[in-house]
Amino acid sequence: MTQDLDFDTLTIHAGAAPDPATGARQTPIYQTTSYQFRDADHAARLFNLQEVGYIYSRLTNPTIAALQSRVAMLEGGAGAVCCSSGHAAQILALFPLMGPGKNIVASTRLYGGTVTQFSHTIRRFGWSARFVDMDDPQALEAAIDDDTRAIFCESISNPGGYVTDIPAVAKVADAAGIPLIVDNTLATPYLCKPIEMGATLVVHSLTKFMTGNGTVTGGVVVDSGKFDWSASDKFPSLSAPEPAYHGLKFHETFGALAFTFHGIAIGLRDLGMTMNPQGAHYTLMGIETLGLRMPRHVENALKVAEWLEQDPRVESVTYAGLASSPWNATAKRLYPKGAGSLFTFSIKGGYDAAVKLVDGLELFSHVANLGDARSLVIHSASTTHRQLTEDQQRAAGAAPEVVRLSIGIENADDLIADLDQALAKAAG
Ligand SMILES: *Cc1c(COP(=O)(O)O)cnc(C)c1O
Numbered sequence: 179m180t181q182d183l184d185f186d187t188l189t190i191h192a193g194a195a196p197d198p199a200t201g202a203r204q205t206p207i208y209q210t211t212s213y214q215f216r217d218a219d220h221a222a223r224l225f226n227l228q229e230v231g232y233i234y235s236r237l238t239n240p241t242i243a244a245l246q247s248r249v250a251m252l253e254g255g256a257g258a259v260c261c262s263s264g265h266a267a268q269i270l271a272l273f274p275l276m277g278p279g280k281n282i283v284a285s286t287r288l289y290g291g292t293v294t295q296f297s298h299t300i301r302r303f304g305w306s307a308r309f310v311d312m313d314d315p316q317a318l319e320a321a322i323d324d325d326t327r328a329i330f331c332e333s334i335s336n337p338g339g340y341v342t343d344i345p346a347v348a349k350v351a352d353a354a355g356i357p358l359i360v361d362n363t364l365a366t367p368y369l370c371k372p373i374e375m376g377a378t379l380v381v382h383s384l385t386k387f388m389t390g391n392g393t394v395t396g397g398v399v400v401d402s403g404k405f406d407w408s409a410s411d412k413f414p415s416l417s418a419p420e421p422a423y424h425g426l427k428f429h430e431t432f433g434a435l436a437f438t439f440h441g442i443a444i445g446l447r448d449l450g451m452t453m454n455p456q457g458a459h460y461t462l463m464g465i466e467t468l469g470l471r472m473p474r475h476v477e478n479a480l481k482v483a484e485w486l487e488q489d490p491r492v493e494s495v496t497y498a499g500l501a502s503s504p505w506n507a508t509a510k511r512l513y514p515k516g517a518g519s520l521f522t523f524s525i526k527g528g529y530d531a532a533v534k535l536v537d538g539l540e541l542f543s544h545v546a547n548l549g550d551a552r553s554l555v556i557h558s559a560s561t562t563h564r565q566l567t568e569d570q571q572r573a574a575g576a577a578p579e580v581v582r583l584s585i586g587i588e589n590a591d592d593l594i595a596d597l598d599q600a601l602a603k604a605a606g
Contacts, residue, residue, distance in 0.1 A: 252367040253380050256401055260458060261398065281305065289332065330358075369517075369518060391464060472515070479520075483495050491605050523583070558571070
């Protein structure tokens with residue numbers, strides 16, 4: 179198709195033509211591990227990456243390929259690689275860039291699980307992370323050294339719902355000659371397109387708003403295709419002969435698709451964090467309604483946040499969509515369709531009141547998830563951010579008196595009534 183299709187059209191059509199074998203109009207679940215080669219020469223060409231096709235579902239699968247193509251088009255990227263979870267996507271994104279002794283500079287305001295992954299687990303690979311406040315470009319610049327291979331931030335950050343000035347961060351990354359990786363889970367490409375703002379790579383937990391109904395664990399890495407991996411000797415996996423693929427030079431051979439091919443041919447092949455075709459199918463169906471769901475999420479979140487903010491039992495609300503938020507001007511400038519539907523509020527009465535509130539809610543589900551059609555609540559300090567020190571909890575916006583809400587697409591007045599009765603129980 180030659181015309182530029184609108185976002186809402188892409189959510190339904192991108193990557194999903196009728197099935198060439200049967201004409202099936204919905205993308206079939208290709209529940210197969212392997213694909214028959216036409217002959218020995220075809221097999222050899224596939225293994226040499228001289229021809230694109232299907233070999234084995236750890237690497238590629240038609241249902242997953244449809245999803246990869248859809249997310250890449252929605253984000254405005256050159257290519258995408260799906261994987262088993264959002265956390266897997268982070269490793270898959272870093273893997274071609276990093277090596278022992280190399281570091282990333284990451285935002286202090288990140289999903290708690292990501293802080294743990296970056297603080298501890300990646301050290302097993304000899305990688306490390308430095309955490310800086312992304313609102314301070316000078317601190318960011320100062321944290322970068324010769325061994326820094328990427329900057330990592332979230333567009334809208336979990337759990338506080340703060341927003342990142344992506345163009346300002348991208349400017350620092352460009353000056354340092356390193357890629358900017360943006361976790362776009364909370365915004366989705368409906369609210370934010372990091373690549374248009376200068377990001378090199380976008381990662382998602384597809385588990386959240388993209389699938390949108392709490393059914394799938396999945397992740398994706400989208401590559402803008404715009405980074406020059408050969409401009410320095412910092413990224414030998416992409417620019418130099420790759421020993422893990424008989425000396426293939428990925429950037430020279432695949433150009434804008436170098437990162438995507440590396441992610442499949444080396445990342446999925448050797449790390450094995452593959453998505454399953456069923457999961458890809460559910461996510462494809464979820465994305466079909468992304469353009470309908472996100473405006474309702476945002477509208478409800480604003481109503482609930484405004485109601486909470488004026489309630490005397492509430493200390494403060496973090497939502498960047500509120501006029502009182504220090505991030506409101508950035509949100510209006512860079513996220514004009516809204517600041518998402520995840521935010522926190524501090525309850526008067528500290529840890530004990532927060533726990534009572536969570537137990538008192540009836541419509542909100544107390545779960546460790548977000549981005550569901552259902553409204554969800556969690557007390558981060560006793561759950562998702564439990565592994566962090568209190569200083570880290572406060573820096574991440576998950577202090578003991580803080581409760582996190584993920585506002586769903588129910589009726590906003592019903593959600594407010596539920597919060598009202600639970601606040602009464604918590605204060606009592
Ligand atoms: C949930 C989440 C992740 C991790 O994703 P999983 O699919 O649970 O592995 C990463 N980043 C953000 C912002 C998240 O909300």
